[in-house]
Amino acid sequence: MANCNDMVFHTQIASIMEVLANAAVAEICKLVDDDYAVFRLEITQSQKENRTLRRKLQLLELKMARERAEGTMRERALASRPSSVKFLDRHRGMARGEGSLTGGHRSFVKPMKHNSWRDDQPITVDEGSGTSTQHVIMIESADAETAGPGVKMERSEGEEDPRHSRDIQTETPSVAMEDPTTAPAQPRTRSSITEVSGTPNAVLKSETDSNTLTVTKRLLHTGSDHRSDPERLGLGTLGCPPAPGSEYLPVFHQSQRTVNSCGDGDALDTSGDDPSCSYSTEMDPGNISLGLETQTDLSRGDWNQYSSGVYSEGYLDKKREVIIIDEVTVKVEGDASPTRNAESHLGDGHSQGRDFLDYRESLETNPTVVTHSPIHKFRDRDPVSTSMGPSDSPSHVLFDQVLNSNDRTRAQAQGGGATSGNVKEKRFLCMFCNKGFSSPQKVEIHQRVHTGVKPFSCTQCQMRFAQARDLKRHQRVHTGEKPYSCPQCEKRFSRQDHVKMHLKVHTGERPFACTHCGKRFSERSYLRIHQQKKHFTL
DNA sequence: CTGGGGACGGGGCCC
DNA sequence: GGGGCCCCGTCCCCA
Numbered sequence: 316m317a318n319c320n321d322m323v324f325h326t327q328i329a330s331i332m333e334v335l336a337n338a339a340v341a342e343i344c345k346l347v348d349d350d351y352a353v354f355r356l357e358i359t360q361s362q363k364e365n366r367t368l369r370r371k372l373q374l375l376e377l378k379m380a381r382e383r384a385e386g387t388m389r390e391r392a393l394a395s396r397p398s399s400v401k402f403l404d405r406h407r408g409m410a411r412g413e414g415s416l417t418g419g420h421r422s423f424v425k426p427m428k429h430n431s432w433r434d435d436q437p438i439t440v441d442e443g444s445g446t447s448t449q450h451v452i453m454i455e456s457a458d459a460e461t462a463g464p465g466v467k468m469e470r471s472e473g474e475e476d477p478r479h480s481r482d483i484q485t486e487t488p489s490v491a492m493e494d495p496t497t498a499p500a501q502p503r504t505r506s507s508i509t510e511v512s513g514t515p516n517a518v519l520k521s522e523t524d525s526n527t528l529t530v531t532k533r534l535l536h537t538g539s540d541h542r543s544d545p546e547r548l549g550l551g552t553l554g555c556p557p558a559p560g561s562e563y564l565p566v567f568h569q570s571q572r573t574v575n576s577c578g579d580g581d582a583l584d585t586s587g588d589d590p591s592c593s594y595s596t597e598m599d600p601g602n603i604s605l606g607l608e609t610q611t612d613l614s615r616g617d618w619n620q621y622s623s624g625v626y627s628e629g630y631l632d633k634k635r636e637v638i639i640i641d642e643v644t645v646k647v648e649g650d651a652s653p654t655r656n657a658e659s660h661l662g663d664g665h666s667q668g669r670d671f672l673d674y675r676e677s678l679e680t681n682p683t684v685v686t687h688s689p690i691h692k693f694r695d696r697d698p699v700s701t702s703m704g705p706s707d708s709p710s711h712v713l714f715d716q717v718l719n720s721n722d723r724t725r726a727q728a729q730g731g732g733a734t735s736g737n738v739k740e741k742r743f744l745c746m747f748c749n750k751g752f753s754s755p756q757k758v759e760i761h762q763r764v765h766t767g768v769k770p771f772s773c774t775q776c777q778m779r780f781a782q783a784r785d786l787k788r789h790q791r792v793h794t795g796e797k798p799y800s801c802p803q804c805e806k807r808f809s810r811q812d813h814v815k816m817h818l819k820v821h822t823g824e825r826p827f828a829c830t831h832c833g834k835r836f837s838e839r840s841y842l843r844i845h846q847q848k849k850h851f852t853l
Numbered sequence: 854c855t856g857g858g859g860a861c862g863g864g865g866c867c868c
Numbered sequence: 869g870g871g872g873c874c875c876c877g878t879c880c881c882c883a
Contacts, residue, residue, distance in 0.1 A: 756869095757866095764865070778863090784870055785864070792862070806860095812873060813861065820859070834857095840876055841858065848856070 741751030743758045747765040752758045760782060763769065769779035771786040775793040780786040788810065791797070797807035799814045803821040808814045816838065819825070825835035827842040831850040836842040 761866085781864080782869090787870085789862075809861080811871080815873080817860075837858080838876095839874090840878095843876085845857080 741753055743752045743755050744750065745752070745758055745761055745765070747762060750761065752761055763781040769781045771780040771783050772778070773780070773786060773789055773793070775790065778786075778789055780789060791809040797809045799809070799811045800807045801814055801817050801821075803818065806817065808817065819837040825837045827836045827839050828834070829836070829842060829845055829850070831846065834845065836845060
């Protein structure tokens with residue numbers, strides 16, 4: 316009987332335990348579900364915020380570009396000069412498979428053998444017609460071949476980030492039409508050649524009611540290097556001289572889409588009805604940048620390139636540098652203040668020289684490449700468009716306003732070595748790494764690190780240099796000049812820093828110690844080699 | 854042959 | 869624009 320009671324008792328206990336266990340499981344599941352829902356909600360909100368910030372940045376930079384473009388258009392209207400052929404390279408196309416499209420942002424720098432401008436394939440230039448007709452060639456094809464043999468389009472679409480993908484995929488098929496309301500949208504995958512006639516002002520639409528803009532961007536035909544290095548950057552590039560009449564022609568195309576005012580960042584519906592603001596490259600046939608022009612994306616700093624081009628327009632008016640801005644997509648957000656809402660997607664600022672080694676190598680191996688255009692997509696970051704000239708344009712004001720934000724601090728901090736001086740003195744940012752410099756000239760020089768442009772060539776050898784000082788220093792190799800001597804042994808050197816290095820021989824100074832074995836070296840490179848060989852470390 | 858070390862040239866940046 | 873400085877890599881010599 317007792318055993319029977321025990322069995323009943325245990326059975327009841329087991330039942331209770333089961334019930335409790337089930338309840339606990341249910342409670343856990345409920346908690347997990349709740350947390351999961353909350354987590355997903357947070358993710359969604361964060362994504363929305365990200366999109367909002369991106370679009371705000373786009374809006375800001377679009378405004379800058381438009382303001383600048385308007386100024387250009389006014390100048391053009393005043394000049395009343397005949398226009399040249401304008402290539403609006405939308406860079407939708409790239410010869411996929413050419414170059415490394417999966418190896419990161421360097422991939423685009425791979426020189427291409429075909430799809431490149433060749434000397435025997437000049438671009439027809441409607442020059443000096445005396446009319447205001449502008450031949451605008453919109454290259455929208457995803458197939459570079461459709462762009463003609465002379466058009467080289469490279470892109471790294473295969474490795475683009477989701478944002479970029481979204482922009483591309485959701486943007487309205489861009490139409491390079493003067494009046495998009497009267498012309499049907501053309502599929503992006505097709506090539507189209509649209510001739511835009513009329514005065515530049517006719518092309519440049521009013522921005523007051525514009526929400527979707529197809530901005531025809533172009534190569535800002537500049538290039539200080541052209542002057543200093545005609546043998547490399549001259550006719551050989553494309554087989555045709557720079558179009559003397561080529562001018563800047565930002566073309567804004569309106570779309571009939573309406574504004575999706577979303578100043579607060581909500582309603583960021585990107586599912587296909589994003590108003591698009593597309594920038595197309597207007598390539599000057601005489602200054603096509605081989606292997607460098609590539610599709611860009613606003614969300615990844617291509618606006619930076621555009622604004623840099625704008626900047627070049629002002630500051631580099633005489634220096635002329637090729638700037639390529641590709642088609643981008645942006646949704647103008649109603650009355651949202653671009654300044655207030657500006658979000659500068661500053662890069663990490665540490666993308667420099669060696670990050671572009673492949674690029675530079677490609678340039679070195681392809682001396683005919685004109686290297687004025689900016690590199691696109693070096694890193695997965697969003698550089699801000701901040702290389703503005705010292706002009707008094709609204710863009711400049713806007714730029715300062717942007718930098719007045721917290722991003723200014725970031726810009727300085729990420730300026731990579733901007734250790735001294737205030738921000739104002741370093742407000743000229745590299746379009747590639749956002750590093751700040753105190754003057755446009757310094758930016759230009761610095762950007763040669765990224766572009767590989769070496770305007771100064773040695774007459775004694777084939778060496779090329781980015782700075783005059785480098786050439787001057789190098790030429791001592793040929794002349795044998797050694798103006799510096801060691802005060803200890805009278806040994807002579809061509810460079811003073813080598814004297815300083817040499818002095819360590821006499822002083823016995825070995826400031827670099829191996830952290831593994833304590834062995835000391837006079838130079839860091841010795842230590843590095845030592846550690847590599849002995850300790851298998853960097 | 855190998856490693857250490859000096860010399861030296863290119864490159865980048867700050868001032 | 870140029871000097872100074874530093875970093876890096878390479879070449880070469882020598883133990």
